Amino acid sequence: MEAIFYIAAIVAVLATVLTVTRLNPVHALLYLTVSLLAVAVVFYTLGAPFMAALEVVIYAGAIMVLFVFVVMLLNLGRHTVEIERSWLSPGAFVGPAILAAILVGEVSYLLARSGTLTPPVAEVSPHQVALSLYGPYLLGVELASFLLLGALVGAYHVGSRRAQGRTTVGSRSDRTGLASGGDLVRTGADRPSGAA
Amino acid sequence: MFALGLIGLLVRRNLLFILMAIEVMLNASGLAFVSAGARWGQADGQVMFLFILTVAAAEVAVGLALLLRLYHRFHSLDVDAASEMRG
Amino acid sequence: MNPVLLKIIVLLGILIVVLTLASGLIWLERRLLALWQDRYGPNRVGPFGLLQVLADMIKIFFKEDWIPPFADKPVFVLAPAIIVITVLLTFAVIPFTPLVQIADTNIALLFFLGMSSLGVYSVVLGGWASNNKYSLLGGMRAASQMLSYEVFMGLSMMGTVMLAGSFSLRSIVEAQRHMWFVVPQFLGFVLFLIAGIAETRRLPFDLPEAESELVAGFHSEYSGMKFGMFFVGEYLGVILISVLLSVLYFGGWQGPFLPPIVWIVLKTLFFICFFILLRAAMPRPRFDQLMSWGWKWMLPLSLLNLAVTGAVVLAMRR
């Protein structure tokens, strides 16, 4: 079990690194999915099988598919890779990396100060989770349902076609290298240029 | 992992990647909760993870809708393109 | 016998049987379709044309495995593997008989849901990696269709979970000793059946690969063994859903007189034939009809089913 835990953790971290550094959005998404699956395995080894299943079903299965769906809807293909390449210079990583390193350092200092880091892993069954979810956290569940409802309505409204097409301010097509909107029909158009 | 997500958030100009980075961060905090819950054998950590899951789902739904809107308006996913609303 | 060895034997046995069955299904489907459409179907190679599958397999192995130059190569290769892997992994948690089961985990149903939601990636990524507008459209259709139908698929199954009080498929089967769940959970059964058909992208829900609109949908660009994997993956999916239907709602291996393995095979075959009959009988809906049907009817109905079942279970427990 311990070995699986460490392997999965390493996979998760590596996949996340790759997610952050990939240029192609779909590739990045795939790495992110792999990272999530690895986290699911970590959950399983930590004694939270229910969470592992949910991680797979909802995170990897639903949220990520939504991402992929949107990527496909926008048809971000090869040209985005070029744009990303131009945007993503190694120098851009320096500042954030320093900040993040400081944060990690601080947090690990805090953790180290607070005592032992060797966890005696205890399994928590879905039964217990459900009991506390519908017991002391009932209000939280209600709030979460409100949140989801709000998100549903919000997403519907923001994404609805009716609000669209009022004004198209400053077409930046010259900068992004896109002649027109990301219509699906455009896929075939840049096919030859992308030939390997 | 949270730090990685953080870097992603700061480095990327593409809204899609930013959203992904936020997902990474949410997931990382969820991981922290679950492992803390496992450490003390409490169900609370998993409950928190469930809430994080709902937050992530809601955030993605709205975020992606906004992304579509941004793209239709600016023909770009560059978040800096949407910096017209200065105070 | 050594339990580890036994597990390995069972594992290999299931793998071989399921794969053989999946390819055999191709023959079965063609024969049955022909029967219902008043024609012969494959009847030349071997007795009753049984060896037709073998011939096709040989042909497909030796075909050129061509990857389009404009495709996104790694993803293109990855996509067909995903579906076979996820479906085969799901078979691991299915209790065929009390003895023949690879892993009896207490989150078996969730595992199935997770795997089936990962299976979406196969279709979606295949469609995207092909870099072809028909494939992309097929992939998008698949993504939205499977995302939508998976929601109430999970919800419709929860009725049985409530009645059995466990996510474990084995305990669900054992809970049906006195009554098959199809009786108290008829609505759930119908919903799961429809969702299952949609998950396997079989007619009438085969919009991701609707020939008349999208050439061959997400696998237009695929050929050779990669195409074969999609193909086999679909039949594996059919078997999986049929087995699950019989496990969840028709008592699994339980039945009088005959040994358990025979019962489960019979029930599964019945559903497979039903799937084929559906293909022969049903027209294909429009995509928007499909979506609104899913969200406006199936989801509320499954929620209703869930609520009523929960209330009844609570009331009976009092």
Place this chain on the structure above:
Amino acid sequence: MFHLLWLVPAIPFAGAALLMIFGPRMAHRTAAWIGCCSIGISAVISMLIAWQFLHQPPAGGSYTQHLWTWMSVANFHLGISFYLDALSLIFMLVVTFVSFFIHVYSSEYMRGDEGFSRFFAYMNLFVASMLVLLLGSNLLLLYLGWEGVGVCSYLLIGFWYTDPKNGLAAQKAFITTRVGDTAMAVGLYLLFRQLGTLNIQSLMQAAQHQWPHGSVYATAAGLLLLGGACGKSAQLPLQTWLPDAMAGPTPTSALIHAATMVTAGVYLIARTHVLYSLAPTAQLAVAVVGAATLIAAGFAALVQDDIKRILAYSTVSQIGYMFLGLGVGAWTAAIFHFMTHAFFKALLFLASGMVITSMHHEQNIFKMGGLRKELPLAYWAFVIGGCSLAGLPLVTAGFYSKGLILWGALSSPVGSATLWFFGVIGVLMTSLYTFRLIFITFHGPCHHKPSQKTGWLMGVPVIVLMTLSVVGGFVELPSYLGNHPWFTNFLQSALPATAEGHAPLTELGAEGIVVLAFFLGLGAAWFFFLQRRELSESMAGSGLGRALHRWWYTDWGMDWLYDRLFVRPVGWFSRTNKKDAVDLIYTGTAAVTRSGWSSLRLTETGRVRWYATALVVGTVIFVLIVALL
């Protein structure tokens, strides 16, 4: 039976809800059935409850039904609970029965009105609120009903809202009573603050135990509650709204502005009588207010020409009697007068409604006349109601109740001959204006022929109320007529008996003077308004007469006074002080905010990544602080 108590307010409320929701799509007949039946059922239930109350009185003479907890904060607990004792039972019976008859009456009176179902919805809501007011076991629930009837009164006065005049009248009623209600709210706060509860019974006990006789708190609370009662019951100096409230439909006037709502003040004071017993000053104030009102309103009624306004002033005057009764400690007498007043005043209003309908909505009595033959039922209703109002000896209800009050005013230890004298003058005035009204309307030459005949739906309630106006007084016979104080005995469990003190006259002698006053008034009315009307006209035409007439006609110039005292100064102040000092706080805040904005806006670059960076930097610093601590 007692457990059905909650149904009594609940059924009218349900009726109101039904009518409000489905009213617009409802046939008028259905609306009328719902409106009348809900009140009818509630009346029947209250009768059953009364039956049981008489035969098997609950322990301690009262019954409390706790429905659910309304609010519970720290040591402040309030329940939606109903309290029934003899006092609230009397009120409940009178309210449900009188309103039932008025509902039946209005199902014909309002026929064809486009707001028919709306009218019944308001009326039902009113009855429900009134019952909540009566049955509420704590002062806040009472206050809820109190405001509820206020709202319904507002809605009903402005019922024909297309005429702006009606809307103004409704607003006036609402705002004027609000003045009283504010005083009452302050009184409630005071009571809660000092005694720590709002439950009426425990409040009364606590007051008795904690406050000495004549304590400042009791006086203050009593005076504040009196303010509320004055507003609602249209007593001096807040009486000006009631005559204007006659803009509403006549059944409304009968129900709200005569029989029930305006007596809420009486109920409140009777309910909290312990407070007044502790505070002689407040009690004296009640008596003085009552006496002053009854005289003032009597004079105002004498010169009105609108049939409904006369009745309105008469109502004000009669409630003045009730206040007088309360003020001298003749509690039961006041309640007795409330009951008989509800009967005869509802009767008079309903009869005036018949007249008004027949006269094509003409309300000026000088344009009527000689209607005796044309409208016999209305005439007899007026005669009986008027006699009862003025107190025709021995045969009418009003005689007994008013006599009891006057005797209390004379004989009780807190009473005095002065108060009694005012009361007797009031009797004279009552008799004078009542018979003036009858003689001018029904006798003399006929100016207009009434057209419409009224149907039995309007007739039956009038006849029933006629009967009640006569026999309603026989439940309490004074000592010189055999001494059968059944009514007082019945109320004994809720209200203390009138204390007997020294009196300069015997009861019979005092009653004789009252009777004399009555006949004097009757004779004067007969002489001035029937025999020699030109004499009265010439008197009104003379210089002094005209001035007095105008003065009384405008209700002693109260509206003018209020306009000068309050409306204009406030208007002037707000006009001259447009940019007052208080605004500086807001403009200053705005200025500070503006300067803050202009400096902080530099950080608003509109770049999401900039924000994110700022967030991260902030987090880093915060965690650093935590780590260092």
